[in-house]
Amino acid sequence: MELCKPKLWIKHIVLELYPIKSKKNFNHFLAQSKNDKYLSYSKFAAQLPKLKKEYNWLKEVDSISLQQSLKDLDKAFKRFFKGLGGFPKFKSKKNNKQSYRTQYFKRSNGTESIEIKDNKIKLPKLGWVKFRKSREITGKIQNVTIRKSKVGKYYISICVQEEIKELPQNNKAIGIDLGLKNFLITSNGEIVSNSRTLSKYKNKIARLNKRLAKKEEGSNNWYKVKNKLARVHEKIANIRKDFLHKLSTKLICENQTIIVESLKVKNMLKNSRLAKSISDASWSKFVDYLSYKAEWYGRELIKIDTFFPSSQLCSKCGYQNKKVKDLSVCEWECPKCHSIHDRDINASKNILQQGLQLQLTSR
Structure with a gap:
C-alpha cells in the first residue's frame, strides 16, 4: 500500500532517515563482528542502550527498527554458518533499496505501537500517516515494512496473522x-x-x-x-x-x-x-x-x-x-x-x- 506524502516536512525527513540509520546500525555491528567475532542477536541488542548514549543518531530512530536490523544481521550470519550464503556485506546508503521494518507491540498502558483507522496508520515515532488502502486490513498485525521505491514513493507492507478458509473442493x-x-x-x-x-x-x-x-x-x-x-x-x-x-x-x-x-x-x-x-x-x-x-x-x-x-x-x-x-x-x-x-x-x-x-x- 502506498503512503501519502506527509504534510509535516519533519515526518518526511524522518521517513528518509529511518532506512539509512537502520543500515548504519547493521553496518556498525557487522564491523564489530569482523574485528572481533560474531556474538548473537541478544548480546548485540543488549548493547543498544549503552550505544544510544554515545551516538545521538541512534535516538533519532524507532528502537524496534534497530532491533529488526540486528535480526537481519543474525539471520545473515546463520545462513553463512550453515553454508547457505556468503559472508554478510555492508549495506550502502546509496543503494536504491531503502526500507526498514518495525514490530507491533502493546504497551503497559494499553496503547498499541501500530494502529489503523480508516486511511491512516500510526507508526512508532512518526505518529499518524495517511496511506492509500489497496485492500481492507484483516487479522492481527505482526509487523510493517516501509519501503522507498526508486521513484521516491513510500510503500508499506503490513504483515498480519489470520486464518485463511480453504476453497470448496472440486474434481477438476x-x-x-x-x-x-x-x-x-x-x-x-x-x-x-x-x-x-x-x-x-x-x-x-x-x-x-x-x-x-x-x-x-x-x-x-x-x-x-x-x-x-x-x-x-x-x-x-x-x-x-x-x-x-x-x-x-x-x-x-x-x-x-x-x-x-x-x-x-x-x-x-x-x-x-x-x-x-x-x-x-x-x-x-x-x-x-x-x-x-x-x-x-x-x-x-x-x-x-x-x-x-x-x-x-x-x-x-x-x-x-x-x-x-x-x-x-x-x-x-x-x-x-x-x-x-x-x-x-x-x-x-x-x-x-x-x-x-x-x-x-x-x-
Whole structure:
C-alpha cells in the first residue's frame, strides 16, 4: 500500500532517515563482528542502550527498527554458518533499496505501537500517516515494512496473522504448458496470450536511456530523466504483477489440481536471444504465486520433471516423436495413430497425464 506524502516536512525527513540509520546500525555491528567475532542477536541488542548514549543518531530512530536490523544481521550470519550464503556485506546508503521494518507491540498502558483507522496508520515515532488502502486490513498485525521505491514513493507492507478458509473442493485437474508466444496453454485448450509488457514500453525506455546518456551524471536534469525511467520500469513491474496475480488466482479458484513443468529458468536465461522475453514472462514468479495460493486455499500444485518430453509425446498413444524437438514445428501428425496435434496443447495434455500419474503413485 502506498503512503501519502506527509504534510509535516519533519515526518518526511524522518521517513528518509529511518532506512539509512537502520543500515548504519547493521553496518556498525557487522564491523564489530569482523574485528572481533560474531556474538548473537541478544548480546548485540543488549548493547543498544549503552550505544544510544554515545551516538545521538541512534535516538533519532524507532528502537524496534534497530532491533529488526540486528535480526537481519543474525539471520545473515546463520545462513553463512550453515553454508547457505556468503559472508554478510555492508549495506550502502546509496543503494536504491531503502526500507526498514518495525514490530507491533502493546504497551503497559494499553496503547498499541501500530494502529489503523480508516486511511491512516500510526507508526512508532512518526505518529499518524495517511496511506492509500489497496485492500481492507484483516487479522492481527505482526509487523510493517516501509519501503522507498526508486521513484521516491513510500510503500508499506503490513504483515498480519489470520486464518485463511480453504476453497470448496472440486474434481477438476488441469495441465499447464508455459511458453513465450502464448503465456500458457491449458490441457482444456484454453490459450492465454503473453502480455509482453516490456516490449510495449521498449521504445520509451530506449528514448529515456538516450536522453539520460546525454545528461551530466549527478546533475538535476540527470536525476529528472533517471526518475522518469524508474517510473516506467515501476509501471511495467506493476502491470506484470497484476497480470500474474489475476491469472494465478483464477486457476486456483477453478481447479483442485494444477500441474506444471519445473523450469530451469536460470539456464534458459543463458540464451541471449531469448533472455529478455523469458525475464518479461516471469514464469518463476507465476509458479511461486500458484504455490503459495494452492497452500492457502487447499489446492494441490504438482511439478513434473524438467526433462519430461511433454512436446514430443503423442497424448493419444504415447508415441515419442523426437523430430518435434525442433521448436519451429507447431503442428505434427503422430506416425503411429495418425492423430494431429497442436504442439502446445498436446504438451499440456501430456503434463496433465504425467502429473496425475505422479499423484497416484505418491498416495
